[in-house]
Amino acid sequence: MPIFYGKSTLMDYLKSIKTPHSTIGFVPTMGALHEGHLALMQKSLMENKNTVVSIFVNPTQFNNPDDLAKYPRTLEADIKKLNALDPNIILYAPSVEDIYEGNVQSQSFDFDGLENQMEGKFRPGHFDGVGTIVKRLFEIVEPTNAYFGEKDFQQLQIVKKMVAKSGLKVTVIGCPIFRESNHLAMSSRNERLSTQERDEAAIIYKTLNIAKEKFKNDSANSVGEWVQNSFKKNSNFSLEYFVIADEAQLLPCVRKNKNKKYRAFIAVLVNNIRLIDTISLN
Secondary structure, three states: OOEEOOHHHHHHHHHHHOOOOOOEEEEEEOOOOOHHHHHHHHHHHHHOOEEEEEEOOOHHHOOOHHHHHHOOOOHHHHHHHHHHHOOOOEEEOOOHHHHHOOOOOOOOOOOOOHHHOOHHHHOOOHHHHHHHHHHHHHHHHOOOEEEEEHHHHHHHHHHHHHHHHHOOOOEEEEEOOOEOOOOOEOOHHHHHOOHHHHHHOHHHHHHHHHHHHHHOOOOHHHHHHHHHHHHHOOOOOEEEEEEEEEOOOOOEOOOOOOOOOEEEEEEEEEOOEEEEEEEEOO
16 A cells, blocks of 8 residues: 655655546545544545545644544554555555644634634634645645545535635535444544443434434424533533534524524533534434
């Protein structure tokens, strides 16, 4: 499997295999690969001549230094998984220096307000960090198509906005959430949960499904109150936020509009481990 630790050698290699009609699929990750990541790669492999995967824990999108320090780093195991999936996958596993060249700072972005909702409220600067690294990776890899999971739906919308505003020639493709057997959304952070915490975290998706049913007849505010009360009864979980918002602008739903697509977003803390999930309500 071709593995590159520096952007210059990767860019030279991609230039050497590029043809007028070839396409490059790209799956950016922070490693600790799970079935959800592999599904994105499988889609890329099916739809493109070449597939590039990046593994890079990006420091500028962590507003909590402790979260950055504890984020799982499993490069050796990740390489084995990639090799088993397809040995022709091209891996880019850069250092912080290779990406940031001594200036580990985020670029400042205007995402037309998408960055001010939900994750943006609780993680200051997070989406500037996301925009910075994704834009940098797109400039290095120059992909035809890039694949992102819908678990991070707000991030997906922000990446699409960044691409449109930056004039980058890449198609951003959202892919369905992969879930564990108890329907917990797959995430690299799940590796930090104990077996009991992992089992009990099934409450997150269960709550989202009940909220979806309630939203058919109840207001967004009423559903939100029900979710808050549900988590107050469970001392093992701390609800950071639950929001029903329209998919396009991510603005909280005040009054239902039949012409809008709505989605529920949730963030929960389990033993200081932060888990997010989302579900379409239409």
